[in-house]
Amino acid sequence: MPVAIVTGGASGIGLALVKHLLSNGWKVTIADMNATAGTKIASELGSSAYFHETDVSSWDSQASLFRTTFEKFKSIDFVAANAGIDDRQSLYEDVYEMVGDTQVPVKPNLKTLEVDLNGPIYGLWLAIFYFRRNPGGKKGKVVITSSNAGLYPFPTNPQYAACKHGIVGLVRSVAPVFIKEDITVNCICPAFVETNLAPKNLVKAMPREHVTPMSTVIKAFQSFIDDDTLTGQAAECSLGDVFYRPVLEYPNESERWMFEESSKIWEDGYE
Numbered sequence: 001m002p003v004a005i006v007t008g009g010a011s012g013i014g015l016a017l018v019k020h021l022l023s024n025g026w027k028v029t030i031a032d033m034n035a036t037a038g039t040k041i042a043s044e045l046g047s048s049a050y051f052h053e054t055d056v057s058s059w060d061s062q063a064s065l066f067r068t069t070f071e072k073f074k075s076i077d078f079v080a081a082n083a084g085i086d087d088r089q090s091l092y093e094d095v096y097e098m099v100g101d102t103q104v105p106v107k108p109n110l111k112t113l114e115v116d117l118n119g120p121i122y123g124l125w126l127a128i129f130y131f132r133r134n135p136g137g138k139k140g141k142v143v144i145t146s147s148n149a150g151l152y153p154f155p156t157n158p159q160y161a162a163c164k165h166g167i168v169g170l171v172r173s174v175a176p177v178f179i180k181e182d183i184t185v186n187c188i189c190p191a192f193v194e195t196n197l198a199p200k201n202l203v204k205a206m207p208r209e210h211v212t213p214m215s216t217v218i219k220a221f222q223s224f225i226d227d228d229t230l231t232g233q234a235a236e237c238s239l240g241d242v243f244y245r246p247v248l249e250y251p252n253e254s255e256r257w258m259f260e261e262s263s264k265i266w267e268d269g270y271e
């Protein structure tokens, strides 16, 4: 039985993926910081589901998640780095504290970056480590949950948008290197899906014709599981369709040369 780790697996997209994988014969570690929901869900889903309380923004917590999963199931074949949160601090507010009679700026809360960007990078780093140690040289696949806000501007949640754009850049950058070890790295970019992420009043206000069904998101995950040639992809999931988005076109020949023909100069330079 293949083994998966799904972060943010106690709700929404992660939970739907957990159920999908279990119904297709996987063993799944559900990783989430919500221990109450995670424990309950794992006990309801049967013996192939295992819950590990995890804060993806913590290196120690994710390291423990991967180590425990590998010890328990003896391999790790698929990692969905899916846990994510929205902005915890508006970048538009005028936030200050008084020192004497002087207004001084307050350090911004960057928790979103710790969860949505550091979290997947820790997950990728750990996934590669354990894939290389799978029995029989069997390698693995990573899918990170980005967003359609990783492809377009999103003024209400700019930190979130920065992280999700970062994920697209990350998978496109590492995929050509890891494919040499038969490891694929992709991301999904869902449009609006009804989950516990957005405030309840927003979910209620969203016109139904603009809500993407969970089945489209699962279709994108499954495509990455099925197709070993898909890597470095950003799969935009909107309504019933999955669009594998191309990188931007080059504006001139120099930019094409920079990204397609100058690799030796960069590799030698950073050696």
Ligand SMILES: NC(=O)c1ccc[n+]([C@@H]2O[C@H](COP(=O)([O-])OP(=O)(O)OC[C@H]3O[C@@H](n4cnc5c(N)ncnc54)[C@H](O)[C@@H]3O)[C@@H](O)[C@H]2O)c1
Pocket: 007, 008, 009, 010, 011, 012, 013, 014, 031, 032, 033, 034, 054, 055, 056, 057, 082, 083, 084, 085, 115, 145, 146, 147, 148, 189, 190, 191, 192, 193, 194, 195, 196, 197, 198
């Ligand atoms: N719902 C959407 O419309 C939508 C669209 C695009 C992308 N996404 C992305 O999908 C992913 C899943 O979100 P969702 O919509 O299913 O939301 P959700 O809130 O229903 O589920 C997120 C889960 O992640 C967990 N979580 C939060 N912080 C965590 C942390 N530090 N460590 C471990 N677990 C943590 C939560 O407890 C929760 O169970 C996120 O990365 C989100 O940005 C969602």
